[in-house]
Each structure stands twice: as C-alpha cells, then as structure tokens.
Amino acid sequence: MFKKSYIDISGAKKKQAKFENEVTFSCPKCLTRITATEKMQNNDFCPKCSYYYVTSAWDRIHDVCDENSFEEWNAHIKSLNPLNFPNYEKKMIKAREETGLTEAIVTGRGSIGGYDVVLGAMDSRFMMGSMGSAVGEKISRAMEKAIQYSLPCIMFSSSGGARMQEGMLSLMQMAKTSASVGRLREAGLLYISILTHPTTGGVTASFASLADVIIAESGALVGFTGPRVIEQTTGHVLPPGFQRSEYLLKHGMVDLVQPRAEMRSLLIRLLNIHQGENYGEK
Amino acid sequence: MARNKFEFEEPYLLLESKLEDLKKLSEQLNTDFSEEINHIEKRLDQMMEERYKRLTPWEQVLLARDLDRPMTRDYIRLLCSDFIELHGDRVYGDDLAMVGGIGMMGGRAVTIIGHQKGRNTKENISHNFGMPRPEGYRKAYRLLKQAEKFGRPVLTFINTPGADPGIGAEERGQAWAISEMLCGLSSLRVPIISVVTGEGGSGGALALAVADRIVMLSNTVFSVISPESCASILMRDVKRADEMAGHLKMNAQALYEMRIVDEVIEEPARQYLLDSPDFVEKLKNTINNYLDELGSLEISKLLEQRYSRFRQIGQFLE
Numbered sequence A: 001m002f003k004k005s006y007i008d009i010s011g012a013k014k015k016q017a018k019f020e021n022e023v024t025f026s027c028p029k030c031l032t033r034i035t036a037t038e039k040m041q042n043n044d045f046c047p048k049c050s051y052y053y054v055t056s057a058w059d060r061i062h063d064v065c066d067e068n069s070f071e072e073w074n075a076h077i078k079s080l081n082p083l084n085f086p087n088y089e090k091k092m093i094k095a096r097e098e099t100g101l102t103e104a105i106v107t108g109r110g111s112i113g114g115y116d117v118v119l120g121a122m123d124s125r126f127m128m129g130s131m132g133s134a135v136g137e138k139i140s141r142a143m144e145k146a147i148q149y150s151l152p153c154i155m156f157s158s159s160g161g162a163r164m165q166e167g168m169l170s171l172m173q174m175a176k177t178s179a180s181v182g183r184l185r186e187a188g189l190l191y192i193s194i195l196t197h198p199t200t201g202g203v204t205a206s207f208a209s210l211a212d213v214i215i216a217e218s219g220a221l222v223g224f225t226g227p228r229v230i231e232q233t234t235g236h237v238l239p240p241g242f243q244r245s246e247y248l249l250k251h252g253m254v255d256l257v258q259p260r261a262e263m264r265s266l267l268i269r270l271l272n273i274h275q276g277e278n279y280g281e282k
Numbered sequence B: 001m002a003r004n005k006f007e008f009e010e011p012y013l014l015l016e017s018k019l020e021d022l023k024k025l026s027e028q029l030n031t032d033f034s035e036e037i038n039h040i041e042k043r044l045d046q047m048m049e050e051r052y053k054r055l056t057p058w059e060q061v062l063l064a065r066d067l068d069r070p071m072t073r074d075y076i077r078l079l080c081s082d083f084i085e086l087h088g089d090r091v092y093g094d095d096l097a098m099v100g101g102i103g104m105m106g107g108r109a110v111t112i113i114g115h116q117k118g119r120n121t122k123e124n125i126s127h128n129f130g131m132p133r134p135e136g137y138r139k140a141y142r143l144l145k146q147a148e149k150f151g152r153p154v155l156t157f158i159n160t161p162g163a164d165p166g167i168g169a170e171e172r173g174q175a176w177a178i179s180e181m182l183c184g185l186s187s188l189r190v191p192i193i194s195v196v197t198g199e200g201g202s203g204g205a206l207a208l209a210v211a212d213r214i215v216m217l218s219n220t221v222f223s224v225i226s227p228e229s230c231a232s233i234l235m236r237d238v239k240r241a242d243e244m245a246g247h248l249k250m251n252a253q254a255l256y257e258m259r260i261v262d263e264v265i266e267e268p269a270r271q272y273l274l275d276s277p278d279f280v281e282k283l284k285n286t287i288n289n290y291l292d293e294l295g296s297l298e299i300s301k302l303l304e305q306r307y308s309r310f311r312q313i314g315q316f317l318e
C-alpha cells in the first residue's frame, strides 16, 4: 500500500550534504581532530588511537530511516531493581540523565526507502547497552508487533551482554528474545541483525546472532567472551584483528561487513529483494 | 565419605576427630563411654544437618561446584536401563564437555544431554572443566532435532562454569552455537525437562535450560555471571564474591521464589547424593511425573506454554 517501486536514497543524500559543512571532532582520548567525513570514513574510530565515537540509538535510527517516518513504541518501559541490587538505581538514573533515554534500546516502526519495518537500536551509552528485563521486553514486543503487522524486523545491537544487576531475570531475556525470533521464523518474516561496536555476551548469544541476514558494521568488535577476559583466562595472545567484523566475515560468522555510511542503502536493497513476499500488506 | 573441603564444616569435623580420640582413650583406659559417645555423635549429626539448612549463598556456590557431586553420566546410569552415547557435531569434532545420547528410562525412550565435568585434573582437562565449545552445543542441537524427529522427550543436566572462553571457541562461533540452542529449544516439538545438578554458569548453562520444567537440586546455583566476575567488575575486588553471591540471588531457593524454576529437590546433607534412597526416589518421581504431565499435552499447547513461560520473565515498570 505504502510501498514504492523505486529506491529512495534522498535520506542518504541529505547526510552527504551535511558533511560539506565539515564539522570537526576532537578525540577525547588523544585529542586528534578529524572532520565529520573522516570520522565517517573511519567508521567512527579515531584514526590515531582507535577511540570509538559512540553512535546513539537515535543517530542509528535517523541514519537509516526515511525522514520523520519513525514512531517509537513502549518508550515508557523502564527497568526496576527486582533484586534490590546495590547501586543499580543510581546507575540507571545516571544513564537516563546522560542519554535522555529510558532504557538501552529504542524500538518502533519506521520506513526505510519506503519500506515499512519494525526497528530496534541499542544504545551502548546506557549501562553499556546491557540487556535487562526492560530491554528484553521491548525486543520481544517489537518482534511480536512485526508478526502482527507482517513487517520485516531490523535490530541494531551494541551491548556488553546481560545486565548482571538483574541476575537471572536478565539471563532469561536471552531465552525470551530468542524464543521471539523463533516466532519470527515461523511467520516467515525477514529479520536482519546489524552488529555494531561493541556487541558481546548475552546479546551476541541470543537474538543478535539468529537473523536471516547478519551484517557487521565495519571495525566493530563482536563476540561472546570479551577480549580482555579471554586473555586473562587463557593467557593466550589474541591474533591481530581478533573479533573484529572483518575477522568474523573471514570465519564465516556474518553475511556482510558494511560501513555505517552505506548501511541505509544496503538495507534498502535487502528489503527490495524481499518485497516479493507479502510484507506490509496488512 | 571422608571430606574436609568446606570451611563451614571445620568446627564439626574437629569435634568429630576429638570424638575419635575419645574412643581411643576410652579403650586405653578400659572404660566404656560408648553411651556418651553415641549421644554426642547423634547430636553432632543433627548439628551438621541443621548447619546444612543454614548455608549462605556463597557456601552453596562452593557446594554446587563440588567435583564429588554426581555428574551427567552418573545420572544417566541411575535413570536409564539402557543408554547409547552418541558423538560429534558432524562439522568439526566431538566435545567431551557435553555428553548426549539416547536411552530407555522405565518404559520410555528419551534423549539426554548434559554438561560433563571431570573428577580430577586429568579428567577435567579432557572434559575442559565442563565448558562446552561450539561443537558441544552443535552436537546437542543435532541430538535435539533427532529427538524431535522420533518424538522422544529430552532431559538436560546442567553443570558448567560457563561456555568455553577461548580463542578457538570464538572463531567457531560460540555465540552463534548458543543462540541456536536457545531458539531451537524454544520451539522443539517434544517435552523438555532440565535439571540443574551443580553450577549453572550463565549463557553456557542457559543453552540447555530453555525447558518446559526446570528443576534445581537444593545446593545448586544458576547465575547470569559468576560471583567472582561480578565482584571484580562492580567492586574491583574478587574477594567480595561471597557478598555478590547473595546479591545475585543465584541459589535454588531464591530462584524458586522468583518463579524461574519449578521445583527444588532437597539434597541430603554430607552424603553422595545418589547413595540416598530418598533423594533418588524424589528425583525419579519428579522427572517421571513431569514427563507424564507434559506428554499428555497437545504439542501446540506445550509450545504455547513454553513460550509464555519465558515470555513473562522480567520485571519492569510500564
């Protein structure tokens, strides 16, 4: 109904135009100044010291969605402190103040190149993007909505894993979100997972690695066990590029590695190829 | 069984050894103290049993990790009249940290998979301390699909510090292997029962726990993170692990109260579990009753219940 038969890249063009102003960034770690173009070309890493300029959930949504097309769902869902874990509330309040988010993921519905999709984007600034009850609930609800509306589902991950302050309730979100992916599969709907820097632990080992198409953003670190823990527990020296997107591609773990600047155009092509099925008809 | 592993047992064991001395002395003195000694021995047993009822969360972590606990193969021997272990993931290798196979339990054919730790250093090296690598999870997945094809219910036994954290495991897709287990179990068209028999370490344990019923033995734990790692991340002090064990609410009783698990089976104090006829009977009855109950459900109903079981876990404000 709302489908367009051509690929709309107007959003991407506007992004290009913005760079002509040449906004500059200075690295908080080594103070190297780079232009916005350079930053984008280097996939948000500082070329000198590899500091990562974190991309917020909303930046990711605006990067890929058609202008003003995104409608957020369940923004009001907030974590509690079910185990009365020390300092958990304090950390959450701080994360809320610093990010303006209520939780480590934003979910909703939007369109990409004219194709309606259900979209989720994690935000690693919010308690390292950890998945607790609220994050898991928002993901499962988003996937169930995708089934209800017969829409493709796209998830951007960036997370340190399960939120330990919620104990087993957070570990179980891995089971919950994976079960919801199972339902997406049964419904025959397209599910695309985009792994961004950094994604480790319980998020990698649940919904994020269960997609039909798995895309790793260039340079992203993605794995189960974090590199420092691997070094500490095994005493082995990690091979160069270990757990980075290009390394994962080489080892057969992801379908594609894509720079952030070209994510939208890739998503449009993927959605276009899948439009033969009845997406967005309901 | 002679053991002196747990700090909290020390005063009792000291008293026990003093009693032995007293017995020897009474022999030397040709005096019969046996009545008194018997009395104290009984008292001591009572005290020990009572102490076992007041274990701290950290003490339960230590008990859960005890290598003298029965392991998956011991439970298989206990439950099955015939069992054939099946090997390999058909892709890379055979992971000895994960055992699996098919057998007869009572009149019922079942598939059993579980973590396997060793009892000593040598065994533990070959079993990788019960930490499966991706090939272990892929073997388990293969056996799940086989169980589904032949309509066999699945039993899983959980006892692992976690999934293997090595370079090879990462390169072969540890996260991918675990997530396929989570998704695969959630929609498997046969009944699934999980028993936590020791240490339930994070995602590596959860990969066997997406079940219709989860049972924990009373001195076992299941946690999102080890209390040691939690203490070193949050407190920058690994010595505060005992404190974290309490905060994480990882012991069987706490998880039962949170309705994460369906049942807790009481362990006898200071005894090899499978030597206790009460314990063995309770375990067998629990598993058989659940299998009867789940086996009578329509598959669609079973799957609906399994989905909502996990779907409703979580506490949040709306």
Ligand SMILES: [Zn+2]
Binding pocket: A027, A028, A029, A030, A031, A032, A046, A047, A048, A049, A050, A051
């Ligand atoms: Zn820098």
